[in-house]
Amino acid sequence: MRSLPLHLEPGSDLRRSLEQLAQEQNASGFVLGVVGNLAQAAFQCPGKIGPTVLRGELEIITLQGTVSPDGVHLHLSLSDGDCRVWGGHLEPGSRVLKGADLLLGLIDTPPSAPAQPSASDLREPAELSESAEPSASAEPSEPRVTIAVRSGCPFSRRALRMLRTLGIPHRLIEPAAEGPVPQVFVDGELIGGYDELAQCHGRGELEALRQG
Structure with missing residues (x-):
């Protein structure tokens, strides 16, 4: 396993950035740590059909889960300006406010013959x-x-x-x-x-x- 730091600039989509990185690196792994904040957070709450969207200055508390070239499965928790904690499955549309720094642990995907579509x-x-x-x-x-x-x-x-x-x-x-x-x-x-x-x-x- 190798460690890979990732810095996201303001306006970056947190989920899409991780998906793109996994595809570019052709590697699977997980998030080891994160610090940063969001201007908008989109996450799927348990039992809800559609994503919940919050806006404001939102501090990231945790981001846990897996990344791979086929997609990501990540759980986000965050705090709003009143110190209320929110969380759920990370969805597209979570935009970085001032910046976010992540550390990923990645395992390179061995080359293989392209799979036939099933x-x-x-x-x-x-x-x-x-x-x-x-x-x-x-x-x-x-x-x-x-x-x-x-x-x-x-x-x-x-x-x-x-x-x-x-x-x-x-x-x-x-x-x-x-x-x-x-x-x-x-x-x-x-x-x-x-x-x-x-x-x-x-x-x-x-x-x-x-x-x-």
């Missing part, structure tokens, strides 16, 4: 076939949400999981040969990727798209 990789959508292809008894209208995803993309899987959890019907389409995924469209208009989808949910803008 049915479960993007056929998490397979479980959603009733949403993508309505049966004769379903409403004839097309789903309002269309999403372009790519096999093996962790953000594609998270976006699909969010839509499934919220009960939002959607249709899968092939992504362009180049460009980021996922890409989420509502009524034919691009709203963005996973981060933008999570932000829309945090603002309550996805409620009108839910089934039933």
